[in-house]
Amino acid sequence: MLDKETYEKVRKKSLELFEKAGIALREDEKENIEIVDGGLGNVEELGLEIVTYVNTDRYCAKEMVLLPNQTCPEHKHPPHDGDIGKEETFRCRYGKVFLFVEGEKNTWHVQPPNEYFTASHEIILNSAEQYTIPPNTLHWFKAGEEGAVISEFSSHSDDATDIFTDPNFKRV
Amino acid sequence: MLDKETYEKVRKKSLELFEKAGIALREDEKENIEIVDGGLGNVEELGLEIVTYVNTDRYCAKEMVLLPNQTCPEHKHPPHDGDIGKEETFRCRYGKVFLFVEGEKNTWHVQPPNEYFTASHEIILNSAEQYTIPPNTLHWFKAGEEGAVISEFSSHSDDATDIFTDPNFKRV
Ligand SMILES: [Zn+2]
Ligand SMILES: [Zn+2]
Known part of the structure; x- marks a missing residue:
C-alpha cells in the first residue's frame, strides 16, 4: 500500500505527463489515478499509473503513464473462466516505450531493474507507434x-487473474 | 465516391483537428485517413473521418474527426454471425459532440441536416466526457x-453489417 505522500507525489507527476x-x-479522473506498485516499495522505479476509461464484458480502454525510466513489472494474462486471456494493444501517445515480449532475444536499449524479468524481445515504441500483445x-x-503515455486497447480486463513473475508482487 | 480534390480538402481539415x-x-496514418460520405454528396455536412488503430476479433479502437457542424449519419450495429452487435464507447478528446441515441426525446441543442434521423435523446459530450452505446x-x-475529435473504443468492428437510416447511404 502506498503512503499518502508518495501517492500524491506520483499522482502529480502523472498529471504533468x-x-x-x-x-x-476530467477532475474525477485526475483525483483517482490508479497507482500500481504491487507492494514492491519503489514505485517510481517499478510501477505504473492508470486511468481506466471503460471496461465492459467485451473490451477495455485505459490511459497509462510511465514516469521517466519507470518499469512496469513483468506479467501475463492467462486463460480463465472460458476467456482465452486478455489481448492488449499498446499505442504510444507521448515519449518512448521499451516493450519486451516473449521471443528471440535481440539488442536491448534499456535494462530491467531486477532479476524478475525474462521476456527478452525488445520492441521500441515512439509516439504514434503501437504493438499488439497476444494473450x-x-x-x-x-x-x-x-x-511515456500509452493508450491500452484490449479485450475485457480482469486484473485478479494476472500472473506476475516477481513472487513479491501483490495486487492490493 | 469522393473526388480527389474533396478528399484532400477534408483530409487536411481533419489533420488540423x-x-x-x-x-x-504516423505519416502512413495521415496519408490514409478514411473519409466516409456514403455517397450522400456533401461530406462536410454529412460524413465522418476515421483512423482505425486496431480491429481484432475481440476489440477495436479508432480516432474519429467531425468537422465543424458535421454530422455522422444515423445507423445501428445489429446482431450478426453469432455476435450480439457492436458496443461502442465514445470519448470526446477535443471540441463538443452532440450525440443522439434511441430514448426519451429531450431538449436538443442542434438539428439534423435532413429527415433521416430518428434517435431523439441528446447527450452532450465535452472534452474528456464519454458515453457507451449498447448494441x-x-x-x-x-x-x-x-x-470534434472522438476516440471510439468498441467490440470488433464490421462496417458491412451496419444499418443506416438513410436509404441513400452506400458503404463503398
Ligand atoms: Zn499486460
Ligand atoms: Zn456506430
Whole structure:
C-alpha cells in the first residue's frame, strides 16, 4: 500500500505527463489515478499509473503513464473462466516505450531493474507507434528518460487473474 | 465516391483537428485517413473521418474527426454471425459532440441536416466526457462549431453489417 505522500507525489507527476501528452481528463479522473506498485516499495522505479476509461464484458480502454525510466513489472494474462486471456494493444501517445515480449532475444536499449524479468524481445515504441500483445504472453515495459503515455486497447480486463513473475508482487 | 480534390480538402481539415486535439499520428496514418460520405454528396455536412488503430476479433479502437457542424449519419450495429452487435464507447478528446441515441426525446441543442434521423435523446459530450452505446441501438452525432475529435473504443468492428437510416447511404 502506498503512503499518502508518495501517492500524491506520483499522482502529480502523472498529471504533468498527461498534460504533456495532450490527454484531456476530467477532475474525477485526475483525483483517482490508479497507482500500481504491487507492494514492491519503489514505485517510481517499478510501477505504473492508470486511468481506466471503460471496461465492459467485451473490451477495455485505459490511459497509462510511465514516469521517466519507470518499469512496469513483468506479467501475463492467462486463460480463465472460458476467456482465452486478455489481448492488449499498446499505442504510444507521448515519449518512448521499451516493450519486451516473449521471443528471440535481440539488442536491448534499456535494462530491467531486477532479476524478475525474462521476456527478452525488445520492441521500441515512439509516439504514434503501437504493438499488439497476444494473450498469455509475458511482457514488461519501461519508459525512456522523458517518461511515456500509452493508450491500452484490449479485450475485457480482469486484473485478479494476472500472473506476475516477481513472487513479491501483490495486487492490493 | 469522393473526388480527389474533396478528399484532400477534408483530409487536411481533419489533420488540423487531430493536431488541435494533440493526437499523434504516423505519416502512413495521415496519408490514409478514411473519409466516409456514403455517397450522400456533401461530406462536410454529412460524413465522418476515421483512423482505425486496431480491429481484432475481440476489440477495436479508432480516432474519429467531425468537422465543424458535421454530422455522422444515423445507423445501428445489429446482431450478426453469432455476435450480439457492436458496443461502442465514445470519448470526446477535443471540441463538443452532440450525440443522439434511441430514448426519451429531450431538449436538443442542434438539428439534423435532413429527415433521416430518428434517435431523439441528446447527450452532450465535452472534452474528456464519454458515453457507451449498447448494441443494436440507433445513433447519430454532430460536432459543435469547433469540430470534434472522438476516440471510439468498441467490440470488433464490421462496417458491412451496419444499418443506416438513410436509404441513400452506400458503404463503398
Ligand atoms: Zn499486460
Ligand atoms: Zn456506430
